[in-house]
Amino acid sequence: MTLVAIDLGTTNSLISVFTESGPELIPNALGDVLTPSAVGLSDKGDIIVGQAAKNRLVSHPKKTFARFKRFMGTNRDFKLGRKTYRAEDLSAMVLQSLKSDAEAYLGHEVTRAIISVPAYFNDVQRKATYAAGKIAGLKVERLINEPTAAALAYGLNSEEDENTFIVIDLGGGTFDVSILEIFDGIMEVRSSAGDAFLGGEDFTEAIVREFARQLGGPVFETLSPAALGLLRDLADKAKIELSQKEEVGVKFTHGNEQVELKLSRQTFEEISEPLIKKLRMPVQRAISDADLRAENIDRVILVGGATRMPIVRAHMTRLLKLFPEHKIDPDHVVALGAAVQAGLVDRHEALEDVVMTDVCPFTLGTEVTTEIRPGHYQSGLFQPIIERNTVIPVSRVVRNSTVVKGQTEVILRIYQGEAPRVKDNVLLGEIKIDVPKNMLEHEEIDIRFTYDVSGVLEVLVTTISTDRTERLILEGNPGSLSLDEINKRFKQLEKLKVHPRDKAENLAIISRLERAYENQLGDMRHFINQKLSEFQLILDGQKETDIENARKELSEWLEQIERTDIF
Amino acid sequence: MASIWDILGLDGPTAERKDIKRAYARKLKATRPEDDPDGFMALRQAHDQALNYAKYQAEFGDVEVNVPAETVADNTESSNTSASDQSDVEPRTIAEPPVTTIDIETISASRTTKPREPSFSETMRQRINALLSSPWKRVNKSEWDQIFSDTDLESIDNAQDFEWILIDSLLERFASDDADETQNRRNKTILTAEIATYIFDQMSWHDLRDRSIRLRHAVEFIRENLDVFNRDTYQPGDYIGDDDGDDIEDQSWPELTLYAGIVVVLYLLFKFLSAWAQGKG
Numbered sequence: 001m002t003l004v005a006i007d008l009g010t011t012n013s014l015i016s017v018f019t020e021s022g023p024e025l026i027p028n029a030l031g032d033v034l035t036p037s038a039v040g041l042s043d044k045g046d047i048i049v050g051q052a053a054k055n056r057l058v059s060h061p062k063k064t065f066a067r068f069k070r071f072m073g074t075n076r077d078f079k080l081g082r083k084t085y086r087a088e089d090l091s092a093m094v095l096q097s098l099k100s101d102a103e104a105y106l107g108h109e110v111t112r113a114i115i116s117v118p119a120y121f122n123d124v125q126r127k128a129t130y131a132a133g134k135i136a137g138l139k140v141e142r143l144i145n146e147p148t149a150a151a152l153a154y155g156l157n158s159e160e161d162e163n164t165f166i167v168i169d170l171g172g173g174t175f176d177v178s179i180l181e182i183f184d185g186i187m188e189v190r191s192s193a194g195d196a197f198l199g200g201e202d203f204t205e206a207i208v209r210e211f212a213r214q215l216g217g218p219v220f221e222t223l224s225p226a227a228l229g230l231l232r233d234l235a236d237k238a239k240i241e242l243s244q245k246e247e248v249g250v251k252f253t254h255g256n257e258q259v260e261l262k263l264s265r266q267t268f269e270e271i272s273e274p275l276i277k278k279l280r281m282p283v284q285r286a287i288s289d290a291d292l293r294a295e296n297i298d299r300v301i302l303v304g305g306a307t308r309m310p311i312v313r314a315h316m317t318r319l320l321k322l323f324p325e326h327k328i329d330p331d332h333v334v335a336l337g338a339a340v341q342a343g344l345v346d347r348h349e350a351l352e353d354v355v356m357t358d359v360c361p362f363t364l365g366t367e368v369t370t371e372i373r374p375g376h377y378q379s380g381l382f383q384p385i386i387e388r389n390t391v392i393p394v395s396r397v398v399r400n401s402t403v404v405k406g407q408t409e410v411i412l413r414i415y416q417g418e419a420p421r422v423k424d425n426v427l428l429g430e431i432k433i434d435v436p437k438n439m440l441e442h443e444e445i446d447i448r449f450t451y452d453v454s455g456v457l458e459v460l461v462t463t464i465s466t467d468r469t470e471r472l473i474l475e476g477n478p479g480s481l482s483l484d485e486i487n488k489r490f491k492q493l494e495k496l497k498v499h500p501r502d503k504a505e506n507l508a509i510i511s512r513l514e515r516a517y518e519n520q521l522g523d524m525r526h527f528i529n530q531k532l533s534e535f536q537l538i539l540d541g542q543k544e545t546d547i548e549n550a551r552k553e554l555s556e557w558l559e560q561i562e563r564t565d566i567f
Numbered sequence: 568m569a570s571i572w573d574i575l576g577l578d579g580p581t582a583e584r585k586d587i588k589r590a591y592a593r594k595l596k597a598t599r600p601e602d603d604p605d606g607f608m609a610l611r612q613a614h615d616q617a618l619n620y621a622k623y624q625a626e627f628g629d630v631e632v633n634v635p636a637e638t639v640a641d642n643t644e645s646s647n648t649s650a651s652d653q654s655d656v657e658p659r660t661i662a663e664p665p666v667t668t669i670d671i672e673t674i675s676a677s678r679t680t681k682p683r684e685p686s687f688s689e690t691m692r693q694r695i696n697a698l699l700s701s702p703w704k705r706v707n708k709s710e711w712d713q714i715f716s717d718t719d720l721e722s723i724d725n726a727q728d729f730e731w732i733l734i735d736s737l738l739e740r741f742a743s744d745d746a747d748e749t750q751n752r753r754n755k756t757i758l759t760a761e762i763a764t765y766i767f768d769q770m771s772w773h774d775l776r777d778r779s780i781r782l783r784h785a786v787e788f789i790r791e792n793l794d795v796f797n798r799d800t801y802q803p804g805d806y807i808g809d810d811d812g813d814d815i816e817d818q819s820w821p822e823l824t825l826y827a828g829i830v831v832v833l834y835l836l837f838k839f840l841s842a843w844a845q846g847k848g
Contacts, residue, residue, distance in 0.1 A: 142601075184592035193777075284723050285777050294723045318721040345601070355595050357611075391611050393604040418776045453601050 003141060003346050004102050005114045005338035007149075008091060008129065010069040010173030010199060011305065013037045014335035015098040017106065018343030022350070023153065023336040028101045029504035034331060035098060037172075039090045040064030041081045046497040048507060049097035055511035058233050058518050061225040065090055067201055070173050072121075073128035073480065088128050088481060092135035092493055099136060100501055113138045114345065116338045117455075118174035119145035119361050120194030120282075122416055123428050124480055126455050131481045135489045142345060143454040146171070147178035148189055148358050149337030150303040153328055155180075155187050155354075163298050164190075166286070168316055168324070169334070170279070171304035173199040177282045179290040179297070185353040191289035191389040192361040193282040198275065200239075200306030206271045207235035211250070211261045227254040230518050237566050238263050243308050249567045253519045269311055276315050283319055289389045300324040305331045360451050363388040367413040367422045369403050377403065382415055382422045385449045395450040399464075401442035408437050410445060414459055414472065431472040433461050506539060509551050509558075516561050524561075531557070571613035582624035587617045687719050688728045695736045699757070706759050715769045730770065734785045741792050760794035767795050 004026075007014045012034040015026045025033040030051055038053035041063040048056065048064075056064045065078050071087035078085045095113075102110045117129050126143055133140035147167035154165070162183045169176040176194040180187060208231055212219035223231070234250045241248045247264040269276075287294055300316060302324045307313065316324050328336065343351050365384040372378050385396050402410060410433045417425025435443040444464040451457050459472035481489070499507060510532065517528045531554065538550045572579055575590040591614040600607040694714060697704075704710045720726050740757055758766070767773055767790075775783045 183588055186592045186595055280723075281771070281777070284727070287723060288727070288779065293727070319723045321722050321724070353596065355592075355599055357595075357600055393600055393608060394611075395604075395608060424776070452604070 001112060002102075002106055002108070002110060003112045003114065003342045004099075004110050005116070005144075005149075005335060005342040006095060006098055007116045007146070007335040007338055008069065008094065008132070009037055009171055009334075010067055010201060011037060012172070012331065013094050013098060014332065015102050016335040016339035016342075017102065018339045018346070018348055020350075023339035023343070025332060025335055026098075026102050026105045028097070029104075029501050030508055033335075035094070035101070036066070037069065037091075037094050038064060038066040039068075039080070039093045042499055042507070045081065046499045047093055048499045048511075049093055050504070050508075052499075052504065052507040052511040055508065055515040058226060058229045059511065059514035061229040067173060070197065072132070073124040086481075086489075088132040088135060089489055089493065091129070091132035092489070093496075093498075095132060095136035095138060096493070096498070097501075099138060104501065111137070111139055112141050114142045114144055114338055114342050115140055116144050116146045116149050116334050118169075118171070118194060118196060119147050119176040119178055119192040120174065120196045121455075122196070122362065122426055123455075123457055124426070125196070127480055130456075131486050131489075134486050135493055137490065137494070142341070143456075144338055144341045145176070145178065145189070145192065145358060145361075145455070146174075146334045147176045147192065147303065148180070148187075148356065149335075149341060150301060150333045151178065151180045151187060151189075151337065152340040152356060153333045153337035154299075154301050154325075155182050164292070164296060165299045165301055166283070166297050166320065167301045167303055168283070168307060169194075169303040170306040170312060171199050172201050172306065173197070175199060175279065175282060177286040179286050179292065185355065187354065187356040188391075189356075189358045190292075191286045192359055193286040193289065194361070195278060195282055198278050200304070200309075202275050203272050203306065203309065204232065204236045204239055206275065207239055207263060207268065208232050210263065210267065210271050211235060211252070214261050215252075215259065223254060226518060230254075230515075233515070234261075234519075234565060239268075239309070241566050242268055243310055251519065251565050251567070253521055256521065258521055265310075272311060276311060279312070279315060280319065283316075294320045294322070297322060302326045303330050303333050357391050358453070358455075359389045360386060360392050360394065360455060361388060362416045363418055364414070364416050364428075364449055364451065364457060366400075366447060367415060368400060371403075380422050382417070382420055382425055385447065386451055388418065390451075392451050392455070393453050395448060397446050397448040399444055399446050401444045402435060403442075405442060406437055406439045407435065407443065409434050410443075412447065412459075412461060412472075414457070428457065429459075429472060431459065431461060431470065433463065433470055435463050436465055438465070505551060506535075506547065509535065509554050512558055513554070516558055519565055520561070571616045574610055574613035575617060577617075580620065581617075582621045584618065584621050587614065587621060591617075687725050688732060691717075691729055692732050692736065695733060699736055699740055705757065706762055708762060708765060711762065711765060711769075730782070733766075733770070734782075734789065737789050737793075738785065741789075758793055760796055763793040764796045 002017060005016045005018075005023075007016075014033055014035065017024055017026060027033050028035045028050060032051070035050045036054035038050065038057060040048045040053040040056045040060060042048050053064050054066065057066055063080065065080070068078065068087040068090045072091065074087065076087060078087070078090060095115075099110050099113075113133060115129055115133055117126055121129070129143060130140050147169045150167050150169060151165055163181070165180045165182070167176070167178045167180065169178075174194065174196050175198040176192065178192045179190040181190055182188075211231055211234075220228070231252060234252055238248045238250050242263065242265055245265075247262065250261040250263070252259050252261055287297070297320065300320055300322050302313065302316070307316075307324075307326065307330050313324055340351070340354075341356070344354060344356065363384045364386040365382050367379070368381050368383040369377050369379040370381060383398065383400075385398055386394055411430060412433060413422065413430040414428040415422050415425040416428055419425050433445060435445065446462040446464065448460040448462070449457060450460070460469055461472065462469045513528055513532050513535070517525055520528060535550055535554060538546050541547075572581075574594070575587065576594055577586065577590050581587065591610065594610055595607075598606040598610050691714075698710055698714070699705050720729055772786050772790075775786060778786075
């Protein structure tokens with residue numbers, strides 16, 4: 001059974017597979033390899049995923065969601081029609097859509113997958129990604145860190161034998177930096193750092209705020225959700241255009257008015273300065289954690305659509321004094337590399353001589369109390385057990401004792417983070433251990449942390465005097481789903497009606513017409529409405545060739561209209 | 568119990584980093600982390616220990632024997648020592664590294680596009696020392712501003728060197744006079760609280776969570792010797808570097824008052840006694 005690889009992104013998702021001729025991207029029903037990570041409800045009440053849903057963010061903002069990857073592992077609710085969903089459910093819908101694309105392409109069922117996650121995703125977010133896979137009916141064999149995947153894609157074409165890479169991965173919503181060393185067919189991740197809440201979407205957000213300033217007045221309170229959706233859509237397009245031009249203009253329609261908004265590259269640089277500043281620290285930390293200086297790095301690899309922005313490229317060149325590479329399309333590279341990982345897991349012959357090792361990007365440990373002076377205790381201290389950037393898999397054990405003699409239970413809290421006080425770190429779970437009542441001595445326990453290749457933690461606690469071992473299943477976090485809940489959600493999702501895959505192209509055209517309608521006035525709106533009804537008539541006629549021709553014609557016509565939005 | 572060299576498949580101890588890495592790579596292909604986690608963990612541990620041995624040999628071993636293995640120490644220690652190393656060298660001779668220490672790694676390091684005239688570290692050290700030596704300039708925010716806005720600081724290597732140069736220069740100031748009890752108070756007057764806080768802001772020294780232990784200690788020491796505003800410039804709830812000790816103090820404030828009380832009583836007693844002694848004398 002084929003093992004597929006999935007890049008589940010904040011903005012776009014991709015699915016790929018490792019074949020005889022190397023990693024290959026699988027196109028969706030529209031023939032694109034990028035499927036927007038957007039989910040919505042159609043007027044008939046079925047689930048729409050991808051480009052059509054992205055278009056409908058403008059025309060039907062209340063029934064469509066995007067950028068939910070940022071809420072993985074949180075209790076945030078997304079209301080779609082009468083039902084509420086979690087980010088895991090919405091992600092599962094995207095995964096399901098990718099799965100059916102792969103099945104159509106490969107001609108057989110797909111049940112096993114590797115999913116890529118930002119290196120800086122914490123344990124809760126990783127578990128949420130597993131859950132999303134399960135809800136979508138996929139067996140998630142492995143999670144792979146996105147920058148590591150990217151390096152795998154580049155590493156295979158590496159001419160030199162020994163190389164130190166830095167991978168800068170600025171995606172839609174997350175920022176990852178990894179340092180890798182390649183020698184003798186071994187790919188070793190030396191360190192990873194990042195920011196789980198920094199990405200291209202934040203730059204778009206900055207442009208939206210700039211446009212709002214140009215519009216004047218309390219824009220965010222007065223504009224309709226549809227108009228705000230349109231403004232965001234235009235801001236995104238302006239951001240992309242600005243990579244080629246010095247200045248862009250945008251035509252924005254709200255109410256019965258058309259306004260021209262302008263954005264120069266210089267203004268963009270000013271408004272995005274705080275974001276650019278945030279790129280520095282993770283790069284610096286990854287380098288010093290790898291015991292290197294920037295001058296020891298041979299290659300800089302840019303990954304993620306947001307690294308197309310000239311300001312990001314220029315900033316990285318200044319930081320590292322080395323020109324970055326982007327030979328492989330930054331939107332494709334993670335999916336391609338994840339496919340290589342799938343090939344590795346499935347023991348593909350072509351990859352016999354390649355081994356990859358990764359690290360755990362966070363410090364993992366427990367809360368401890370220490371006696372600072374006789375009779376004076378301080379609690380809430382963090383005791384690291386696995387230090388950040390340790391090569392995985394790894395297993396470490398520490399011995400702790402009870403605070404007071406005669407104590408009968410120990411509450412062990414597991415944390416992830418770098419702060420010396422647990423209150424500043426992320427709580428992953430807790431376990432209560434009963435220890436025998438011993439009035440003479442402190443009871444001792446061994447805490448063993450095992451971190452596997454997918455970045456998932458297992459905790460074993462052994463009471464020394466009784467030799468009893470307990471395993472901690474990390475469920476204590478309020479954001480995590482239990483196994484029962486995952487199964488329930490899987491059944492719910494199975495029952496949902498998903499918009500038929502073979503109709504996706506038609507829906508994409510309709511939603512694109514509806515989106516275009518939002519940014520037009522008067523006669524043009526009537527004209528678009530007319531086109532919509534005409535297309536509906538052709539669809540009702542059910543003649544495949546007619547439909548195809550109509551789609552082609554409309555697509556060309558829409559391109560002309562859309563060109564006037566951004567200039 | 569197999570020795571680390573057995574696990575790596577080597578005949579015996581070696582301080583050659585390259586040999587260790589190659590042996591590890593060869594073994595790793597038969598001990599993949601996903602198939603044999605325990606075997607891998609043992610191999611990895613052997614690899615780490617062997618590299619530590621090589622590093623130790625390079626640093627403290629017989630110099631003649633271990634010259635080729637020097638590369639390890641060069642790389643890993645450079646961040647810590649470069650600042651002070653370079654200060655010993657004449658600015659213009661730095662363009663040519665001494666021939667004896669050239670190896671592959673230093674050659675590849677020198678491919679950088681960075682100009683090699685008076686080195687960045689050297690000029691920075693001079694500028695900071697000049698600034699700290701002048702009682703007027705060092706409390707002038709715009710003087711500091713000029714340093715912080717230097718475009719050379721954009722490079723990560725330069726910024727890292729700069730951070731240690733600044734730390735070293737400040738530490739040197741604190742130790743410049745004979746240490747006595749009033750030294751601490753005198754240090755606090757080197758820079759005004761406003762300037763000290765400004766430096767901490769610019770260097771992002773308020774949040775040291777992600778920094779190395781060495782840097783944390785150095786900056787903590789500087790903070791103790793300078794007046795740095797924390798609470799005023801940062802929102803409550805923000806992480807503040809000196810947080811570590813706070814709760815101890817919070818928890819035991821009654822004792823602190825008690826200690827303060829004892830000190831006051833002793834002081835009064837001493838005053839009284841000396842007055843009494845004088846009266847007698």
